[in-house]
Amino acid sequence: MTGWSELRDNGLDTELDRAADAIGGAREVALACHVNPDGDALGSMLALHHVLRAAGIRSVASFSEPFVTGPHYRLLPGLDLLTRPSDFPAEPEVMVAFDVSSLQRLGDLAGSAKAAGELVIIDHHLSNDAFGSINIIEPDAAASAVPVRRLIGRLGLPLNRDAAVCLYAALICDTGRFQYSTTTPAVFELARELVAFDVPVAELSRTLFEEHRFAYLRLLSEVLGRAELYSADRFVWTVVTQDDLQRHDVSLEEVEGLIDVVRGTQEAEVACVLKEAPDGTWRVSLRSLGEIDVRRVAESEGAAGTATPPGSRRTIRSTWSSPASGHSSDLRGRGAAVTSDGLVVVDKPAGMTSHDVVARLRRAYGQRRVGHAGTLDPDATGVLLVGLGRLTRLLRYLQDTTKTYRGVVVFGIATDTLDASGAVLEQHPMPLTEEQVRGATRRFVGSIHQVPRWSRRSRSVAAVCTR
Numbered sequence: 001m002t003g004w005s006e007l008r009d010n011g012l013d014t015e016l017d018r019a020a021d022a023i024g025g026a027r028e029v030a031l032a033c034h035v036n037p038d039g040d041a042l043g044s045m046l047a048l049h050h051v052l053r054a055a056g057i058r059s060v061a062s063f064s065e066p067f068v069t070g071p072h073y074r075l076l077p078g079l080d081l082l083t084r085p086s087d088f089p090a091e092p093e094v095m096v097a098f099d100v101s102s103l104q105r106l107g108d109l110a111g112s113a114k115a116a117g118e119l120v121i122i123d124h125h126l127s128n129d130a131f132g133s134i135n136i137i138e139p140d141a142a143a144s145a146v147p148v149r150r151l152i153g154r155l156g157l158p159l160n161r162d163a164a165v166c167l168y169a170a171l172i173c174d175t176g177r178f179q180y181s182t183t184t185p186a187v188f189e190l191a192r193e194l195v196a197f198d199v200p201v202a203e204l205s206r207t208l209f210e211e212h213r214f215a216y217l218r219l220l221s222e223v224l225g226r227a228e229l230y231s232a233d234r235f236v237w238t239v240v241t242q243d244d245l246q247r248h249d250v251s252l253e254e255v256e257g258l259i260d261v262v263r264g265t266q267e268a269e270v271a272c273v274l275k276e277a278p279d280g281t282w283r284v285s286l287r288s289l290g291e292i293d294v295r296r297v298a299e300s301e302g303a304a305g306t307a308t309p310p311g312s313r314r315t316i317r318s319t320w321s322s323p324a325s326g327h328s329s330d331l332r333g334r335g336a337a338v339t340s341d342g343l344v345v346v347d348k349p350a351g352m353t354s355h356d357v358v359a360r361l362r363r364a365y366g367q368r369r370v371g372h373a374g375t376l377d378p379d380a381t382g383v384l385l386v387g388l389g390r391l392t393r394l395l396r397y398l399q400d401t402t403k404t405y406r407g408v409v410v411f412g413i414a415t416d417t418l419d420a421s422g423a424v425l426e427q428h429p430m431p432l433t434e435e436q437v438r439g440a441t442r443r444f445v446g447s448i449h450q451v452p453r454w455s456r457r458s459r460s461v462a463a464v465c466t467r
């Protein structure tokens with residue numbers, strides 16, 4: 001244990017007392033958890049909500065847009081008691097943030113946190129930057145539910161059944177049903193106390209971990225069908241697009257557990273799932289077994305971009321976690337100044353080289369290490385995957401995968417650069433029929449080996465045609 005951690009542990013008692021005083025003396029307490037809440041965030045927040053309500057202390061509970069929770073959380077009592085983020089107090093007297101490692105993780109509610117008279121942070125992330133006025137941070141705890149239970153005790157308020165169900169759900173979500181290495185005797189002691197409150201153990205386990213709509217199984221078969229394993233690098237990954245989700249009528253929240261299927265790959269140490277959100281941003285789930293500790297990488301790096309760079313409509317948000325501890329670490333930065341590691345999916349316009357894109361992102365992020373996966377000619381438009389900082393290392397895993405190119409062919413024109421943007425040297429009318437074109441293109445279908453031919457301007461005319 002480091003001196004830093006000991007100091008924090010020693011301070012915990014005082015912080016619990018200060019939080020209990022603030023909450024006990026408030027006219028209303030505003031509770032919030034992180035964006036896209038997981039079981040620990042939701043369960044921890046709702047547990048205190050239930051306890052305060054039962055004691056006649058006014059409280060509101062919410063989280064940022066998108067204000068939706070996955071169907072697997074439906075057995076958590078109190079989802080109907082949540083307040084929309086738009087109705088959350090702008091300047092709460094006392095605000096409590098659950099399972100939130102940085103201000104950014106509050107999303108739309110970050111403004112309320114800044115304006116709060118007293119901001120209590122309850123968390124167990126090692127990376128927590130203690131941004132509250134009162135910080136109850138217990139890095140050794142298996143879940144935020146643990147310090148929440150302590151706080152309830154310090155408030156002198158009794159647990160009730162609804163609160164116990166919520167805390168139990170939080171505990172099993174963050175320990176993977178008592179299987180991660182964070183599952184200590186203290187975890188079982190808390191579980192023992194909670195289960196005495198008539199917690200529906202089997203139903204919670206099934207709804208939180210096992211049950212899915214049949215549509216999800218269909219989607220899963222497609223997504224797993226396209227998973228790729230890089231045996232030499234011990235890396236496995238797959239991708240879920242908005243198109244997949246829409247065709248199968250499955251929500252983004254429903255595919256939260258997909259990473260746990262992918263990480264079961266025996267031949268891989270690191271598993272990755274890319275998920276496309278409705279707004280075109282990407283969420284990256286990374287899990288590691290063995291020696292590659294993605295959580296430590298995340299914490300030492302402290303950041304990944306959520307900012308949208310100029311000229312790009314897409315960003316990637318990253319969540320890193322290690323199943324060994326079940327402890328997920330958010331990789332997003334603490335502010336605009338720290339957003340220099342990440343993956344950016346650029347929709348490259350015509351006229352820019354891949355190098356131009358890299359130069360522009362380098363300036364925009366003040367990050368020297370910028371690399372791209374694959375190359376797009378100046379005339380080509382579309383997806384160019386760019387890595388910033390440490391995440392440039394991921395690029396080699398991503399660039400050998402299948403790509404699709406769409407092209408338009410104009411017959412009868414010859415240019416000095418061999419591409420569409422060159423000066424036209426010759427032009428002949430070519431009244432071709434569809435049959436003639438089909439007949440002539442038949443020999444281009446399939447796998448073709450071709451010696452690259454260098455054009456004067458782009459210097460990169462290499463083609464492999466597949467269908």
Ligand SMILES: [Mn+2]
Nearest residue numbers: 040099144174
């Ligand atoms: Mn947690």
